[in-house]
Amino acid sequence: MKHFYLLLASCLLLACSQRPAETSTDENEAQLQAQRFLSEYTSQYKSLYYASAQAEWAANTRIVPGDTTNAWQVQQANEALARFTGSQENIEAAQTLLENRAELLPLQVKQLEVILYNAANNPATVEALVSERIKAEAAQTQLLFGYDFKVDNRSVSTNDIDNILKGTMNLDSRLNAWTASKEVGRDLRQGLLNLRRLRNETVQALGYDNYFAYQVSDYGMTTQEMMELNRQLIRDIWPLYRELHTYARYELASRYGQQEVPDMLPAHWLPNRWGQDWSPMVNVEGLDLGPVLEQKGPEWIMQQAERFYVSLGFNPLPQSFWERSSLYPAPADAPYKKTTMPRPGIWTWSRMYAACKV
Structure with missing residues (x-):
C-alpha cells in the first residue's frame, strides 16, 4: 500500500x-x-x-x-x-x-x-x-x-470465505474458512x-x-522515531481497546454458546479474516443496505463515487474507464480468472483509473 x-x-x-x-x-x-x-x-x-x-x-x-x-x-x-x-x-x-x-x-x-x-x-x-x-x-x-483457496477440498473465492466469517455460527466451519484464508x-x-x-x-x-x-x-523520521510513535499510539488507545476487547470476548462467547470466556480472542471468532473489522458483530435493527444496493448494481455505486469527486472540481471518468474496468467477476466458463485477493480500495480504483484512462 x-x-x-x-x-x-x-x-x-x-x-x-x-x-x-x-x-x-x-x-x-x-x-x-x-x-x-x-x-x-x-x-x-x-x-x-x-x-x-x-x-x-x-x-x-x-x-x-x-x-x-x-x-x-x-x-x-x-x-x-x-x-x-x-x-x-x-x-x-x-x-x-x-x-x-x-x-x-x-x-x-x-x-x-x-x-x-x-x-x-x-x-x-x-x-x-x-x-x-x-x-x-x-x-x-x-x-x-x-492462488486457489480451498475449504473442505472445494475451491472457493475470498468472498466465499468472508461470507462464512460474517454469517456462519458453526465454529468448526469458521475455523476451516479462516485456516483456508491463511494457507497461501x-x-x-x-x-x-x-x-x-x-x-x-x-x-x-x-x-x-x-x-x-x-x-x-x-x-x-528515523526508524527509532517511527517505532516510538507507534508505541505511543498503542499506549494512547490501549484503555479504549481493552474495553472493546473485553466486550468482544464476552459478546462472542455468548453468541457461539461458549461457557468459558477466553483471555485472547480466537481469530476465527471474528467476522473478518484479518481481525481488522469488527463492525459485523453489531446488528442494527432496521438498517440493512444490502437489498437496496443490490437493486442499484455495481455501476451505480461507482457513479456516486464519481459524482462526489466531480463535485470537488475533478473531471468525470473517461469512457474507457467503464469499458475496461473490472467491476464484475469473470464468467463461470471463462478460461481465466481474476484476482482472489481484494486490494485496498484506493489502490484498486486509482490503479484501475491509471490503466484505463485514455
Whole structure:
C-alpha cells in the first residue's frame, strides 16, 4: 500500500510541473533549468507509469493458470520504469539542481526530492539487483492473486470465505474458512524472505540501512522515531481497546454458546479474516443496505463515487474507464480468472483509473 501512495504522490507532484518553462519574468535561471528538467522527466515518467499500470492491471484481471505472459509483461514494464527513475543521469541532474535549492520554487524542491526518493528504490548502480527484485515481485504477485483457496477440498473465492466469517455460527466451519484464508502463506513464505533481502540490498546501495528505513524516511523520521510513535499510539488507545476487547470476548462467547470466556480472542471468532473489522458483530435493527444496493448494481455505486469527486472540481471518468474496468467477476466458463485477493480500495480504483484512462 505504501508503494502505491508513493507512486500517487509522485504523479501528483510531477503533474504540477506540466507548464511552459518560460512563462514568468520572475523566474531565475535556476528555476528555468529545473522546470525544463522536471517537464521532460514528467513526460517520460507518465508514459512509463501508464505502461506499468496497464501491465499490472492485466495481471490482476486476467489470470490464466500456467501462463506466465502477464508476469513477464509486468516485469518488462516495471524494469523500464525502474531504469528511468533510477538512472544515474536523472539522479545527478536532480542532485545538481538541488545544490541551488534556495533559488528554486518550493514545489520544484519537493519534486526533485521525490525524484531522488524514487531513484533510491531503483538505483542504476545495482541494476542487476533491481531487475532481480522486480522479477521476484512479479512472481509473488502472480502466486498470491492466482492462488486457489480451498475449504473442505472445494475451491472457493475470498468472498466465499468472508461470507462464512460474517454469517456462519458453526465454529468448526469458521475455523476451516479462516485456516483456508491463511494457507497461501505457505507458498509465499520463501519468496517473501527472498524479496525482503532484495529490497534491503537495493536501497542499501544508496546508503539506507534497510527497506524499512527507506520507507520511513519519506515521513522525515528515523526508524527509532517511527517505532516510538507507534508505541505511543498503542499506549494512547490501549484503555479504549481493552474495553472493546473485553466486550468482544464476552459478546462472542455468548453468541457461539461458549461457557468459558477466553483471555485472547480466537481469530476465527471474528467476522473478518484479518481481525481488522469488527463492525459485523453489531446488528442494527432496521438498517440493512444490502437489498437496496443490490437493486442499484455495481455501476451505480461507482457513479456516486464519481459524482462526489466531480463535485470537488475533478473531471468525470473517461469512457474507457467503464469499458475496461473490472467491476464484475469473470464468467463461470471463462478460461481465466481474476484476482482472489481484494486490494485496498484506493489502490484498486486509482490503479484501475491509471490503466484505463485514455
